[in-house]
Amino acid sequence: MRFLFKTDYEDxxxxxxxxxxxxxxxxxLALLLIAPYVLSSYLMSQLVFVCIYATVGVALLILTGFTxxxxxxxxxxxxxxxxTAAYLQKYNVPFPAYFLAAGLLTGIIGxxxxxxxxxxxxxxxxxATISFALIVEEILARWESVTxxxxxxxxxxxxxxxxxxxxxxxxxxxxxxxxxVLTIVGTLNLLRSxxxxxxxxxxxxxxxxxxxxxxxxxxxxxxxxxxxxxxxxAGVLFAHKLSFISPEMFTLQLSIEFIIVxxxxxxxxxxxxxxxxxxxxxxxxxLTYLKDDMPGIIAGISATFxxxxxxxxxxxxxVAAFASLNGLKGAIYGIIIVLFVLFEPLxxxxxxxxxxxxxxxxxxxxxxxxxxxxxxVKSERNR
Amino acid sequence: MLDFVQQLVSGVALGCVxxxxxxxxxxxxxxxxVVNFAQGDLMMLGGFFAFTFIGMMGLNYWIGFAGAVxxxxxxxxLAERVVVRPILGYPQFSIIMATIGLGYFLRSVAGMxxxxxxxxxxxxxxxxxxxxxxxxxAYDKLSVIAxxxxxxxxxxxxFNKTMLGTAMRASSENMLAAYYMGIPVKRVVSVVxxxxxxxxxxxxxxxxxxxxxxxxxxxxxxxxxxxxxxLGGFGSIPGAVVGGVLIxxxxxxxGFYLPEGWKDVAPYVVLLTVLLLKPEGLFGLxxxxxx
Numbered sequence: 001m002r003f004l005f006k007t008d009y010e011d012x013x014x015x016x017x018x019x020x021x022x023x024x025x026x027x028x029l030a031l032l033l034i035a036p037y038v039l040s041s042y043l044m045s046q047l048v049f050v051c052i053y054a055t056v057g058v059a060l061l062i063l064t065g066f067t068x069x070x071x072x073x074x075x076x077x078x079x080x081x082x083x084t085a086a087y088l089q090k091y092n093v094p095f096p097a098y099f100l101a102a103g104l105l106t107g108i109i110g111x112x113x114x115x116x117x118x119x120x121x122x123x124x125x126x127x128a129t130i131s132f133a134l135i136v137e138e139i140l141a142r143w144e145s146v147t148x149x150x151x152x153x154x155x156x157x158x159x160x161x162x163x164x165x166x167x168x169x170x171x172x173x174x175x176x177x178x179x180x181v182l183t184i185v186g187t188l189n190l191l192r193s194x195x196x197x198x199x200x201x202x203x204x205x206x207x208x209x210x211x212x213x214x215x216x217x218x219x220x221x222x223x224x225x226x227x228x229x230x231x232x233x234a235g236v237l238f239a240h241k242l243s244f245i246s247p248e249m250f251t252l253q254l255s256i257e258f259i260i261v262x263x264x265x266x267x268x269x270x271x272x273x274x275x276x277x278x279x280x281x282x283x284x285x286x287l288t289y290l291k292d293d294m295p296g297i298i299a300g301i302s303a304t305f306x307x308x309x310x311x312x313x314x315x316x317x318x319v320a321a322f323a324s325l326n327g328l329k330g331a332i333y334g335i336i337i338v339l340f341v342l343f344e345p346l347x348x349x350x351x352x353x354x355x356x357x358x359x360x361x362x363x364x365x366x367x368x369x370x371x372x373x374x375x376x377v378k379s380e381r382n383r
Numbered sequence: 384m385l386d387f388v389q390q391l392v393s394g395v396a397l398g399c400v401x402x403x404x405x406x407x408x409x410x411x412x413x414x415x416x417v418v419n420f421a422q423g424d425l426m427m428l429g430g431f432f433a434f435t436f437i438g439m440m441g442l443n444y445w446i447g448f449a450g451a452v453x454x455x456x457x458x459x460x461l462a463e464r465v466v467v468r469p470i471l472g473y474p475q476f477s478i479i480m481a482t483i484g485l486g487y488f489l490r491s492v493a494g495m496x497x498x499x500x501x502x503x504x505x506x507x508x509x510x511x512x513x514x515x516x517x518x519x520x521a522y523d524k525l526s527v528i529a530x531x532x533x534x535x536x537x538x539x540x541x542f543n544k545t546m547l548g549t550a551m552r553a554s555s556e557n558m559l560a561a562y563y564m565g566i567p568v569k570r571v572v573s574v575v576x577x578x579x580x581x582x583x584x585x586x587x588x589x590x591x592x593x594x595x596x597x598x599x600x601x602x603x604x605x606x607x608x609x610x611x612x613x614l615g616g617f618g619s620i621p622g623a624v625v626g627g628v629l630i631x632x633x634x635x636x637x638g639f640y641l642p643e644g645w646k647d648v649a650p651y652v653v654l655l656t657v658l659l660l661k662p663e664g665l666f667g668l669x670x671x672x673x674x
């Protein structure tokens with residue numbers, strides 16, 4: 001076990017607390033860089049989605065995880081970013097310009113959402129962000145001169161400095177990866193700056209933060225703006241990846257998916273956004289795999305346990321019928337959310353920390369280390 | 384003028400359905416400070432139960448109705464026991480997510496069992512209209528309004544006049560203190576979920592003749608019931624119904640008088656405006672934070 005002796009505030013806020021971090025993240029980055037030459041094109045495509053979802057996850061973490069402001073409207077920010085890109089592209093604006101413009105516009109709109117949100121907490125904020133997202137969705141469907149309404153918009157191939165970057169090319173993947181890495185590094189730096197500390201202070205107790213001299217209103221708006229801007233950047237990449245956008249892609253369902261990303265990953269660390277994104281994006285191929293292979297496997301297992309071939313075949317067809325049921329994905333989503341909230345509230349990254357600590361402290365690990373406090377006394381209405 | 388009254392009545396009828404769903408939100412929120420995002424889906428499930436009893440098994444409408452309400456009350460208790468009780472006391476956000484997950488699950492399972500078609504329940508009010516001069520009012524809409532008034536009154540009396548209602552209000556203020564006072568908080572919460580599922584079922588069955596029952600009806604209407612509950616100030620029973628009626632009337636007026644597209648947005652625009660001007664809603668209590 002490694003002991004870190006901190007003698008200075010500088011030690012406390014280091015990006016890499018010890019050399020192990022540099023090595024492990026270096027290896028991870030190297031693996032990600034050679035991924036296009038190793039993985040199949042389908043997996044690469046999924047990896048691009050992981051990058052985009054993780055970027056949104058990081059944005060949402062800034063707002064929900066670190067500032068404590070829940071949002072169920074991030075699909076709307078993604079949509080604004082995507083539509084800005086698609087619209088500006090029609091007028092031959094170069095990629096870097098509309099990329100930045102999308103981020104800027106979404107950031108401004110995010111700040112505008114942040115202002116009314118100043119007075120709202122808890123459930124009211126959730127409902128206000130849902131309302132915002134629904135209004136944006138309707139505007140996208142109705143403002144036909146700009147958004148082409150429900151017919152949707154085609155997004156042309158990305159061209160970076162005069163070179164075409166098709167959405168399946170390794171270059172596009174590198175672009176998404178670069179955006180994700182820059183976002184993560186930027187966010188880490190933000191979180192160890194006074195602004196980030198103020199965010200965390202607001203999350204933990206607004207009153208305490210205010211009495212310590214934190215301008216709560218200013219930092220809440222900042223948090224909204226930053227979170228929205230990052231989501232806007234991700235929206236541009238999202239539009240290019242899909243090459244076609246329409247209002248029904250940016251529904252409440254997508255907002256909930258983003259929340260699930262950070263919920264499953266863990267809301268207290270940026271690792272959570274990446275782990276959650278991997279989980280959410282990979283659930284689709286996994287379900288397809290289940291649908292295709294699982295009936296055969298289960299039949300094989302039951303055959304080895306002595307079921308007659310007829311029974312095994314029966315089981316196989318039953319499982320196949322179950323796996324191809326409509327809406328199985330939704331049910332699995334629902335169960336996953338409930339199970340995570342009930343049994344793993346710290347998310348996948350929390351589980352990783354627990355496993356790590358178990359081996360570090362072996363045999364002294366105690367479950368209670370990660371137990372959350374239940375509060376029955378305080379009513380959220382009086383907060 | 385006639386058009387206006389006609390729109391007003393259908394708006395009020397629709398609003399009463401929103402109000403009934405919102406009532407479910409408010410009940411659960413009042414007693415446990417949990418916001419149940421699956422309330423609309425409980426309504427949907429109640430509608431499907433009623434359809435099974437009345438449409439498929441051919442029971443009498445009233446017996447089927449009562450059966451569906453009883454079954455859903457049990458289901459509400461089950462949902463509370465499995466999903467909500469283990470996380471009571473945790474931050475509100477976890478509970479919101481858990482109920483969102485529950486909603487997902489219920490929608491998908493209902494879609495698997497009853498299919499994705501629109502289903503219709505035959506009710507005694509399905510046919511027939513009340514004519515007042517040149518004004519034509521359908522019985523199914525009037526039945527919704529009447530049922531809402533009855534349910535709302537009953538619940539209001541229940542919460543303010545009975546022991547159990549008082550116990551519920553106490554446990555919503557401060558669970559621990561209520562527990563010390565000898566209130567069986569767990570059982571109280573369980574009963575609240577049963578009541579709110581039963582109210583949701585009433586909404587679902589009454590709604591069936593107006594909009595059909597399908598697996599997504601809960602999501603669609605649940606999202607409209609939120610503005611209703613917020614408008615009335617979460618935690619006020621009359622507020623929920625008044626908020627629901629307001630949202631229903633706004634929606635139906637916007638659909639009639641404003642250009643296309645406003646119908647779906649107007650409730651949310653109103654909601655955001657209200658939240659901006661009066662964040663605690665129309666009937667909400669102004670609470671101050673003690674430090």
